[in-house]
Amino acid sequence: MSAPLPAIVDAALIGAGPAGCSAASWLAQLGLSVALIERAPRLCAGLEALDFAQDWLLGEPGLRLSQLGGRYAGHLGRQPAVHLRTATELQHLDWSASDGWSLQLHGAEGAQRLQAKSLLLATGLTPRHPGPLYPAQGRGGRVLDALELTARRATLPRGRVLLLGGGDNAVENALYLRAQGHQVTIWSRSDWRAQSHLVQQLEADAAIARRPALPLPSAVEADGESVRVRSKAFGEEAFDHVAVLLGYEPEPSAWLLVADALQRAGVTAPSQPFRDEPRFTPLGLFVAGDASGRQHPCVQTALGDGVVAAKQIEAFLRPLRESQPPPALRRSNRQVIHIAGLRFGANLGVLDFEREGPQPIQVDAEVNLGAQVIVSRDADIGHVLDYRRVRAIIIDECTAEHTDLLEALLGKLCTRLMRLAGVVGVRIKVTKLEIFPDCQVAISAEAGQW
Numbered sequence: 001m002s003a004p005l006p007a008i009v010d011a012a013l014i015g016a017g018p019a020g021c022s023a024a025s026w027l028a029q030l031g032l033s034v035a036l037i038e039r040a041p042r043l044c045a046g047l048e049a050l051d052f053a054q055d056w057l058l059g060e061p062g063l064r065l066s067q068l069g070g071r072y073a074g075h076l077g078r079q080p081a082v083h084l085r086t087a088t089e090l091q092h093l094d095w096s097a098s099d100g101w102s103l104q105l106h107g108a109e110g111a112q113r114l115q116a117k118s119l120l121l122a123t124g125l126t127p128r129h130p131g132p133l134y135p136a137q138g139r140g141g142r143v144l145d146a147l148e149l150t151a152r153r154a155t156l157p158r159g160r161v162l163l164l165g166g167g168d169n170a171v172e173n174a175l176y177l178r179a180q181g182h183q184v185t186i187w188s189r190s191d192w193r194a195q196s197h198l199v200q201q202l203e204a205d206a207a208i209a210r211r212p213a214l215p216l217p218s219a220v221e222a223d224g225e226s227v228r229v230r231s232k233a234f235g236e237e238a239f240d241h242v243a244v245l246l247g248y249e250p251e252p253s254a255w256l257l258v259a260d261a262l263q264r265a266g267v268t269a270p271s272q273p274f275r276d277e278p279r280f281t282p283l284g285l286f287v288a289g290d291a292s293g294r295q296h297p298c299v300q301t302a303l304g305d306g307v308v309a310a311k312q313i314e315a316f317l318r319p320l321r322e323s324q325p326p327p328a329l330r331r332s333n334r335q336v337i338h339i340a341g342l343r344f345g346a347n348l349g350v351l352d353f354e355r356e357g358p359q360p361i362q363v364d365a366e367v368n369l370g371a372q373v374i375v376s377r378d379a380d381i382g383h384v385l386d387y388r389r390v391r392a393i394i395i396d397e398c399t400a401e402h403t404d405l406l407e408a409l410l411g412k413l414c415t416r417l418m419r420l421a422g423v424v425g426v427r428i429k430v431t432k433l434e435i436f437p438d439c440q441v442a443i444s445a446e447a448g449q450w
């Protein structure tokens with residue numbers, strides 16, 4: 001039984017592939033508390049079946065992906081600062097501006113709740129399953145996606161194999177299966193999109209039936225004996241196995257929960273998680289690895305993304321000055337309270353007639369509340385500064401006692417307004433309206449952050 005999860009962590013990470021493990025390791029070394037949630041029974045479980053040599057791996061050419069996954073998992077397992085939960089499902093999520101992310105988890109330890117100041121999605125990709133080509137049921141182990149083919153290709157009984165797709169994965173599998181003695185057909189709706197060295201090998205192998213730039217079949221149906229494939233170009237054909245290798249999309253399970261949570265909180269979310277989506281950072285939401293829609297998804301880029309995400313989370317959690325919002329927030333969505341043309345009598349000035357009684361003044365003030373989290377529902381605004389309070393403070397400060405110098409009055413006003421919770425800057429202008437018959441006189445001051 002693993003140690004209980006703390007009630008609240010700095011960062012909850014969903015998905016323990018290379019991106020999630022890399023981010024967890026960095027966050028822990030940056031001194032932040034981390035919970036890493038993985039639904040598979042082991043860390044980096046997705047790499048276990050990928051027995052490909054990584055000849056481009058700088059410093060360790062030839063290492064296999066499965067070996068790398070084992071190393072990442074072993075390293076992370078030795079970091080006590082990371083709270084690991086494997087075989088654990090994320091069941092529900094809530095977000096609020098004041099509390100951050102609330103997670104409901106379900107795993108071997110039963111139901112658990114966790115509060116997190118930030119959330120990282122590192123949930124990877126899932127193969128696309130277009131309906132007519134990859135039926136939801138009745139595939140009989142004969143219609144396979146990329147993951148299923150990878151797991152079975154070394155032991156697939158020799159026969160007729162149809163590969164649907166024209167990218168690296170389809171062409172590499174065509175060459176591999178041909179070398180294993182299968183009768184291979186590869187069929188792509190566009191021209192080959194694989195790397196040129198793979199395409200050259202494909203073009204050179206006359207034993208592989210090639211169907212580039214042809215509309216894909218209209219139906220694929222499996223029974224116990226074979227797979228029937230129907231198309232306009234070739235009528236009805238039979239194969240022993242069909243592999244649907246038509247790319248990947250972000251794994252939707254966790255993202256759907258995030259999108260629901262944001263919708264309930266009145267925050268507009270995009271339809272997919274994206275890297276560097278500007279709306280995410282103010283919410284304490286980050287995405288790394290394949291899930292982020294990066295251009296070249298692979299293990300090395302996923303590891304790098306984990307590092308970048310960890311640094312972004314650190315910047316979000318550790319503002320330069322504790323009283324200020326984090327830098328990302330300071331850059332956008334600044335809110336300012338404006339008090340314009342506030343007129344009343346004040347005891348102010350060093351001239352004789354000024355000492356006789358109050359004189360009319362006008363105060364104009366701007367109170368900078370800094371960056372605020374973007375919310376679109378009244379109920380979620382949380383801690384707002386009441387502008388009636390700002391008005392009352394100005395009148396109170398100007399009328400409480402006689403002040404000789406306008407400059408001193410400005411100083412008192414700035415100091416008092418800057419003390420209000422959430423205020424990061426004040427601009428104030430005091431005008432003596434009747435000091436001279438032919439003009440008004442005003443002095444303004446600026447304090448704090450603008």
Ligand SMILES: Cc1cc2nc3c(=O)[nH]c(=O)nc-3n(C[C@H](O)[C@H](O)[C@H](O)COP(=O)(O)OP(=O)(O)OC[C@H]3O[C@@H](n4cnc5c(N)ncnc54)[C@H](O)[C@@H]3O)c2cc1C
Pocket residue numbers: 014015016017018019020037038039040044045046047050052053054065088089090122123124125146147150251253254288289290291297298299300302
């Ligand atoms: C057939 C194949 C061959 C490949 N070959 C290579 C190669 O040779 N070299 C290379 O560098 N890359 C290769 N890749 C790509 C590589 O595997 C990925 O780019 C890399 O694993 C991405 O890491 P990641 O952490 O972003 O996502 P993943 O490794 O996909 O990890 C995501 C993790 O999130 C978990 N998860 C998802 N949803 C939830 C949820 N709701 N709750 C909890 N956990 C969740 C998943 O179980 C998974 O463990 C290959 C991929 C495939 C499919």
